[in-house]
Amino acid sequence: MAHLYRTTLCRLSLSLGSNCTRKLSARASTVPLAIRAFSSTSSGRTDGVFRELTAQRLQTPWIEALRKQQVEGKSSAEGSATPRPPKERELEAKRMDDSYHKVVLPLARDPWLLDTYLNSSGHIRLGTIFMDLDALSGVIAYKHTGDDVTTVTASCDRIVINHPLTEICDLELSGKVTYATGRSSMEITMQVAKAPQEGERIKNEDILIHCTMASLPDHGGSGSGYKEVQRYQLPAAMGMKTDMASRPVNVNPLVVSTLEEKRLYALGERNSKIRKQRKETALTKHTPNDLESDLIHAFWQKQLQYHDPYDELRKPDNAHFMDTTILRNATIMQPQNRNRHQFMIFGGFLLKQTFELAFTTAAAFAHARPTFVSLDPSTFQNPVPVGSILYMTATVVYTDPPLIGAPGEQFDPESEYTRVQVRVDSKVRDVEHGRSKPTGTFNYTFTVKKNIRVVPRTYQEFMLYLDARRRAEEVKETLQEEGVGLSPTSAEQSVTE
Numbered sequence: 001m002a003h004l005y006r007t008t009l010c011r012l013s014l015s016l017g018s019n020c021t022r023k024l025s026a027r028a029s030t031v032p033l034a035i036r037a038f039s040s041t042s043s044g045r046t047d048g049v050f051r052e053l054t055a056q057r058l059q060t061p062w063i064e065a066l067r068k069q070q071v072e073g074k075s076s077a078e079g080s081a082t083p084r085p086p087k088e089r090e091l092e093a094k095r096m097d098d099s100y101h102k103v104v105l106p107l108a109r110d111p112w113l114l115d116t117y118l119n120s121s122g123h124i125r126l127g128t129i130f131m132d133l134d135a136l137s138g139v140i141a142y143k144h145t146g147d148d149v150t151t152v153t154a155s156c157d158r159i160v161i162n163h164p165l166t167e168i169c170d171l172e173l174s175g176k177v178t179y180a181t182g183r184s185s186m187e188i189t190m191q192v193a194k195a196p197q198e199g200e201r202i203k204n205e206d207i208l209i210h211c212t213m214a215s216l217p218d219h220g221g222s223g224s225g226y227k228e229v230q231r232y233q234l235p236a237a238m239g240m241k242t243d244m245a246s247r248p249v250n251v252n253p254l255v256v257s258t259l260e261e262k263r264l265y266a267l268g269e270r271n272s273k274i275r276k277q278r279k280e281t282a283l284t285k286h287t288p289n290d291l292e293s294d295l296i297h298a299f300w301q302k303q304l305q306y307h308d309p310y311d312e313l314r315k316p317d318n319a320h321f322m323d324t325t326i327l328r329n330a331t332i333m334q335p336q337n338r339n340r341h342q343f344m345i346f347g348g349f350l351l352k353q354t355f356e357l358a359f360t361t362a363a364a365f366a367h368a369r370p371t372f373v374s375l376d377p378s379t380f381q382n383p384v385p386v387g388s389i390l391y392m393t394a395t396v397v398y399t400d401p402p403l404i405g406a407p408g409e410q411f412d413p414e415s416e417y418t419r420v421q422v423r424v425d426s427k428v429r430d431v432e433h434g435r436s437k438p439t440g441t442f443n444y445t446f447t448v449k450k451n452i453r454v455v456p457r458t459y460q461e462f463m464l465y466l467d468a469r470r471r472a473e474e475v476k477e478t479l480q481e482e483g484v485g486l487s488p489t490s491a492e493q494s495v496t497e
Helices: 002-016 018-030 062-073 076-080 111-115 126-145 225-232 259-280 290-307 347-366 459-482
Strands: 101-105 149-161 171-179 186-194 207-219 319-321 327-332 371-380 389-400 418-429 437-448 453-455
Touching: 101 126, 126 149, 126 171, 126 186, 126 207, 126 347, 149 259, 149 347, 149 459, 171 259, 186 259, 207 259, 259 371, 259 459, 290 459, 327 347, 347 371, 347 389, 347 418, 347 437, 371 459, 389 453, 389 459, 418 459, 437 459
Parallel strands: 319 453
Antiparallel strands: 101 171, 149 207, 149 371, 171 186, 186 207, 327 389, 371 437, 389 418, 418 437
16 A cells, blocks of 8 residues: 555656655655555355355356357357267165255354345345245255266246244255156255254254255256257257257166154155156046036126125125236346256246246235245246246145135135245246246245135136145145145244344
8 A cells, every 4th residue: 555655756757746755755755654454255145146066067168169069060060960878777776864954054153145135124134035946956966966967947846945944044955865666757856944053953944944855857967068958958048959859867876774764765755756646647638527627617606696686795805816916027048047958947037037937926815924835846948048038927826725625625714814825937038038938836824814715717827826826735634644834823923034
């Protein structure tokens, strides 16, 4: 600083003359030099994901990745002639602990890191935590499969709040592969908990979030991240060539020995069967069952009463038609939110975007602050390319208690709290607005302190309603089996949102 001060004096002497210089020099000799020390701490933020979870990614500036892709794109035909590796591979079994990984978010110790996780009311943004969980699942998957394959999140079975977090504290994110038969998929179980003291173990009441995700691997090669993702998806991302077919490959099977490992593996096996059953019985393939058909008929009869001039019954004030609950959003996908393969958007970013739109939709529907309960079974369908436009449509598709129950169903129509299920459908288009492709369907459940109901009235809305009802019943059963979940009153006490 002193050197800088003297340099400034010299420059002034040249422009002002010797007299001014002598005056300035005399004044400078009587004024003590104040030396200011500048320091900076390492930034705790990256593209919205905790830095330790992105440390293993290939750090390539976007401009370099783009130029490389443009050069390689001119000779893309050469890449298509590359010999394909065999689909079946001999892989040795691994233990669950081989893929175990954990990180600690020092939210209580680092106020600037905490600043990137808070919303306007001082609550921890769950959408940002979801980004970290998706990044963590990627780290775990690669520890299990190795770097010679590309692993993509295929679905999220659920993210459930176990116990409310009542104070800002350091959080420990941990997880491992808990189900892998040796075929081309695996299940990863993770949790977010209050970070324990050194030498202590996490207590059950300190677990904030329980999360299960399914991942699919595809054969990749070093240095060709974009093509790896392109091969995995069918159809490929819009505007890109589709001469390469999806090539899922086998992964290492798991060997289990302890009682806890056997329990986790059994849960993964059950979740796999549920996913297969859900596909086989989907409403897109089969008509509603008898009970569901009776429910549709009951709704239709009720709406006839609402419009019958000779019937005093009218739609209650707390009932709202489904098409009035819709909120939409569109945003362009920027390279700052790309994944490790450079040209596709990070899946955790999509979770964050869809969660915040779902939260807003639930709030607009109920005119009350929603409390997050769970992310119910959701699927990723197609990749989202950098530079594309993502369209999201959120709809309230189910409320519990319902306005009309199925025959024999027991519920409290005067319940103070209502569970609101919001479905977010996302699709992607290129900037020129060519073909659109679905990218995923995400189902979020919130609790609101209000007696409010949603009412379907078209056939499409009835299908959305029945699909959501099936999912709600399915989630209830699995949560009861595992003994997780929390009451609406305790959920309101959480500092997360």
